[in-house]
Amino acid sequence: MPNIKPVLPASELRKHVATVHVSGELSLLERKIVNVLLLNAFDELLTKKTHKLPVGILCTMLGFDSKNTDALKRALLKVMSTPISFDLLHEGGKSDWDASPLIGYAGIKNGVCSYEYSDWLAKKLANPDIYTLININVQRQFSGGYALALYENCLRFKRTGSTGWISVDTWRRLLGADASMYDEFKHFSSEVIKKAVQEINQVSNIIVTPEYKREARRVVQIRFLVEDNPQRSVYDGSEDEDQRVIRESDAFTRLTALGIGDRLAISWIQQEPERALKTAIYVEERARKKQIKGSAGGYARTVFEKGSDIGMTQVDGEQVRKKKEASAEREKERAREDAADAKAKQTTAAVKALSLDERRALAEAYLADGGRGKTYQQETATFKDAVERTAFTAWLRATISSRANARA
Structure with a gap:
């Protein structure tokens, strides 16, 4: 029988386990x-x-500020320089070893990111013999790198219920916890394992539970029990309905008829539904008039991704007005976000500029106002407990921001 790959929802990725293990x-x-x-x-x-x-x-899709292109470029450079080693967990006891950079080329031009894989790696990634099914919508919920790394490494063991016993050193490599402070297991456990487990269980579609194997009272191996999160619909089910509606839309039908892949069509409609439909109508018309050289799907990608106006002569005045209003509203929203960012930076600078006496006076005002302070240390005007420290910091920023507004 031919090897037929299942069609996956646009939010799900079959990720080769080697790229999970290296990351x-x-x-x-x-x-x-x-x-x-x-x-x-x-x-x-x-x-x-x-x-x-x-x-x-x-x-x-990353849940990332699109204006911070320098950070995006640095991240792409790191991805380009990170090799995949295909024997980290010695799957099946094999002794073969292969390695490759994650991507061979990346570039950003005119608002478009271009990238390439080596031919060898593309073949590996396209037909993974062992893979993990990653939901991009769940991925967006993570705020900690260790948590996302542990999530990916545990996810493919959901059916078997356990990762199996893996040495502490290997887990450190898998999670990227190579700092010297983690040589002591108690630090690795408290700062990496426990925090990662807590985040996974709070924001993802699985529940993980660590178990430890000791030799002479020293932890030498860890395994994670893996099961479905009973609240998984909160994290990845809501997207399914959205995608079902998109798949039934006129824009999706038209785009896929032109040769646009399911994932890409859904992505376009999620981001710019009106533009996606206009692209389909515009390309259909040009194809009908035999004005397209090459494939209609390739031409549609060029039209959509160039970002220029599409067939505006065919759009009535009401649509033009709505588009201008939407553009003006986006500009206002961007201005509000910029103002909020600037205000946050000013508040941060004001907090850092506080003298010890000023900070102590504010801390005492906070306590007098009913703030929790069981671990307050007057000599340094700090709170030893993380929860109390976080609550005080929030109050402090709000107070300083309010004073700045009053002066303005």
């Missing part, structure tokens, strides 16, 4: 980038060398 070396943003780029390219890994994704869509 402990990556930060949270870098790890997310690996997944989003692979999801975008997955259907065309064996048919196209260069893959493209608008930076705006990339950042939305």
